[in-house]
Amino acid sequence: MASRQVRRRSRPRGCCSLAALLALAALASSPGRLGAAGAGEGGSGVKWHVVSVSSLLPSEVCTATEAAAPINPSALSVVHRHGPCSPRRSRGDPPPSYAEILGRDRERVASIHRKAGRAAASKGSNATLRARWGKPLGTSNYFISVGLGTPARDLRVEFDTGSDQSWVQCKPCGDCYEQHDPLFDPEGSSTYAVVSCGARECREFGSRNCSSSSDGQCRYEVSYGDQSRTVGDLARDTLALTPTAAVPGFMFGCGHRDAGVFGEVDGLVGLGRGKASLASQAAARYGAGFSYCLPSSPSTVGYLTFGGAAASASANAQFTALVAGQHDDASFYYLNLTGVKVAGRAVRVPPAAFATAAGMIIDSGTAFSRLPPRAYAALRSSFRRAMGRRYRRAPAPAPFDTCYDLAGHEAVRVPSVALLFGDGATVDLDPSGVLYAWDSVSQACLAFAPNPDAASLGVLGNVQQRTLAVVYDVGNQKIGFGAKGCA
Structure with missing residues (x-):
């Protein structure tokens, strides 16, 4: 996995002067007015x-925090997309304004509400079986680094507990947004395999109608509440969580036509409750559970880990x-x-x-x-x-x-x-x-x-x-x- 050089914290954040320390002590010792x-x-x-x-x-x-993830071979580092550890910031892009942050958050909440409203209106009806893999939610705030393929290609992907689908941008891609890393090349992986139209996975998670597929490959499409989208082939390959933990035959979308404001990450992994999510696919190998910690600031690093050990991570x-x-x-x-x-x-x-x-x-x-x-x-x-x-x-x-x-x-x-x-x-x-x-x-x-x-x-x-x-x-x-x- 690719690693990022970070500065380790040697003192509590914000305690940078004698005046500040005296002010903290005074407030702590004088509760009277509040x-x-x-x-x-x-x-x-x-x-x-x-x-x-x-x-x-x-x-x-x-800044790397001193608190470490639970001892688990599947532990990954979690980074905020708008902080200095983000790939978009490493390229010199300015952080978004508060208006942009709030706007994106409102869009996500609105799309969640619309999704719940559609589900309520269609409850009990079989007519809503979806022809698109996944559901519109909007994009996430945090990303992890994983490896995909054999040999593994390092990729930075968002993770999202509100989505089941996972996908990355793939070659060839004539209509893609700009990302930080080179596109994933399926031909460079010896373990890559497309999902066929006749496969059970295609019927469950991909297109229910393969009539438009001239090569017999299963297509998928995911659209999000902020008008972002990804379209491509449903595929399987080895997903390396860490150098010692992997999910063979991981099912994901290999995107060839993608657009949106994904912050230059290379794709997205879903951690929802559905069978297609990374959490569900990793359960057979590591156990049914995962945990994460989101740090106190966008400038620090958290963790994400999978399996039974994750389920008992915090005493x-x-x-x-x-x-x-x-x-x-x-x-x-x-x-x-x-x-x-x-x-x-x-x-x-x-x-x-x-x-x-x-x-x-x-x-x-x-x-x-x-x-x-x-x-x-x-x-x-x-x-x-x-x-x-x-x-x-x-x-x-x-x-x-x-x-x-x-x-x-x-x-x-x-x-x-x-x-x-x-x-x-x-x-x-x-x-x-x-x-x-x-x-x-x-x-x-x-x-x-x-x-x-x-x-x-x-x-x-x-x-x-x-x-x-x-x-x-x-x-x-x-x-x-x-x-x-x-x-």
Whole structure:
């Protein structure tokens, strides 16, 4: 696998001056104006976080965290597409504006809502058996490096828990977007094989109508909510996760006509619940489960690992059961969120306010969590009360409505936020999953947003998953959240 030279962290991020240290100590020792710090109800008992303001902004240097992935031969490094470890940044491309980030996130959420709406309208009907492999979701925020073929070609691909399909751009490609690496060449791999029109996999995951295929090869097509698309041949080849872990005969799409804003990555791997996903295909070899940790900042590195060891990766994980989706969707992972705590106290809203007509999913590709309007309003009110008047309010870009101007402060005292699930699991969020800033501390926002209505699908986004070891124990139908999975 290709490796990236990164700078290792030798001190906590943001602790860069004596003044900052003194400010942190003062806030930690003077709880008076904002309420008592220390032990609280549930979870770790933390009510407040004292955070260096400079740590809210990502570094311009790709930094390796000291927290390592679980000991597992299938462990891969996870990198944010907009951070300095991204291939597009290594080529000198500027980071996207906050308007672009929010726009892409809104597009993804809208496509998820449309998908849920279509599934609801077609529930119980066989007429919706798809002629396209995969479903439109939009693209993800994180990528991994894998090897494909024999000999293995290093490729950088996004990973997405909301999709089943996997694909890469392949030669020949007369209509492709610009990517970082050379296109994958099927003729250069001794283990590459196309899926034929008559194969079972073609009937299940490819085109149901091969009449347009003059060579007998199975075609696939995937379109996304942001108008990105990929079209090509359904194929199999060896997928190398690491130098010592591989998935022989991995089924994927070999794209020959592709377009979209994929950030110069070479393709995408799906980690959804369907049979075509990498998670499902790797299960026979490594066990039914995987886990990942998304770091606290786009400038640091997390991990993704597969198998039974991944399912027990975090000894301190709080587990909650996967629940049935409202619309018979096989891709999404549904959870039962029933409440939120702010500064150790449950928000004043009945658990029913967190239920939506479409349910709630966990998604690696949506950045900011979406809650039903009533539940979000209760969270917002509790958070504003806890923040008090110590910090100036700032203009809020949609969909946010609670932002603060932290310019001039060395440190900020942030109320803790914990998620409560129906079977008793309490998951404390890292401060980086509570308060979010783009390129200036003059606009740091509560990192949640409301859904347009109570019927829309709720989403637990990747910002709220930061630093948690998120354990998908697929075999036992549960998901765990372990604190301090990575920095």
